[in-house]
Amino acid sequence: MKKFSMAIVIIVALALVGAAAYAVLVYDDNKADDSKSNSNQNQPEQNKTVVAPVETDNKSLTLSVKYPGQGVGGYSYSTHQTYTFELTVDSNGWAGKSNIMIFGERSDGGIDIGCMSVSVNGNTIQTTKNYVEPENVLSAMVKNVNMSNGGSQNIPVEVTFNRVGTFTVTFQAFDEKGNPVSAPLKCSGLNVPESGKVGLSINEHSIKDVNGKKYTEIKAEVVNNTNVRVVINASDFYLVNGSKSIQADSGLSNPESRELNFSGDSLRNDKMEIDLYFDYSGSLAGYHLEYRGAYGADNVPLN
The missing domain is CATH 2.60.40.1240 (Immunoglobulin-like)
Incomplete structure (x- = not known):
């Protein structure tokens, strides 16, 4: 009888140990799932690739520009001549690094690499072409424009039109992750007519x-x-x-x-x-x- 009782005690003990081990495993799995879930929630936002102007209500920064022919009816631009767009960026309480995007569009035959070139202070900025329904858009970036709260930055953007047609040049500021921090500033109706013989x-x-x-x-x-x-x-x-x-x-x-x-x-x-x-x-x-x-x-x- 004593041997039988001892066997029961051993079986019960083993069962309790197994249950405890199972509880530990389940707890660890749940903890791992929670940790994975929290890790996903806390992942930093991925940087966005900006290929075209973005409509937004965000007015952390305000852009303004002055350029040759601005507001002059019938003004014509020439090919292979550089025009300076004096861009001003004002902070409305926002501070940090911003990227200024410059977008180019052309109504006559669409736009391609080489149709328009961009530089700042004489340094050429690489342009890329992306298809944005219903046409191609060129884009160039002025990187790491540091803005202080209430501060202002002046950027001389030099644009050269290398083809004839009617161009639109748009400026817009984005934060380092590609989120817009200003409304798009559009300069449209930039006419480059045929010339020469x-x-x-x-x-x-x-x-x-x-x-x-x-x-x-x-x-x-x-x-x-x-x-x-x-x-x-x-x-x-x-x-x-x-x-x-x-x-x-x-x-x-x-x-x-x-x-x-x-x-x-x-x-x-x-x-x-x-x-x-x-x-x-x-x-x-x-x-x-x-x-x-x-x-x-x-x-x-x-x-």
């Missing part, structure tokens, strides 16, 4: 025999001095003397057609040589070479 010069001219027929051959150089791409066609050139006008033979002329990039192209694709043939072999006294294509050139005398 084609340049034409003659290198040499002579009479050439082609398959037993004599032609006047003119070797000319064409330069695109406009701010847009221009297609040069041989058929747009004429040999003119008062009432007489002789069109170039596009079948013999070389090249028959070529597109020239806008003026100032770094790869020099803004100029070309063209070999023109005209069905004429008489005297060239009183004649001039005339270009009748888009963005017409000045006439060039042949004598």
Whole structure:
């Protein structure tokens, strides 16, 4: 009987130990879950990637700007010319580091890298392109603009338009996590019109025999001095003397057609040589070479 009682005591003791161990495991698991939950709740907010202006009621900072042509009706901007936007950032009781975003949009044909460049104090700021329905938006960032409570910062933002079209430049301040701390400040209707014309010069001219027929051959150089791409066609050139006008033979002329990039192209694709043939072999006294294509050139005398 004593042995049986002892066995019962041992079984009960083991059961109690097992229950206690289970309780400890359950408690530890719950503690781990609580710790994980608290860890998730206390994780820092992830930095946001800002790709376009954000409408907000936050007015921790106020932006204002002055720039050439501001408020002037019909004002036009030029390509490859730098314009300074004098941006002022005022604090309304907010202090800390802010990032000033500069956004660029273009209504004519959309915008791409290279259409607009941005710099501050002569230092170029990298621009990125993002698609924001319904079009692309360029963005550039002035980093770590320190603001004190009630303080003010002046930032000279230099903008260069490299394409024609109507641009919109927008400024907005964000905190270090990408949250807006100012309303967007929009400068719209920045018109960059087409300008310039084609340049034409003659290198040499002579009479050439082609398959037993004599032609006047003119070797000319064409330069695109406009701010847009221009297609040069041989058929747009004429040999003119008062009432007489002789069109170039596009079948013999070389090249028959070529597109020239806008003026100032770094790869020099803004100029070309063209070999023109005209069905004429008489005297060239009183004649001039005339270009009748888009963005017409000045006439060039042949004598």
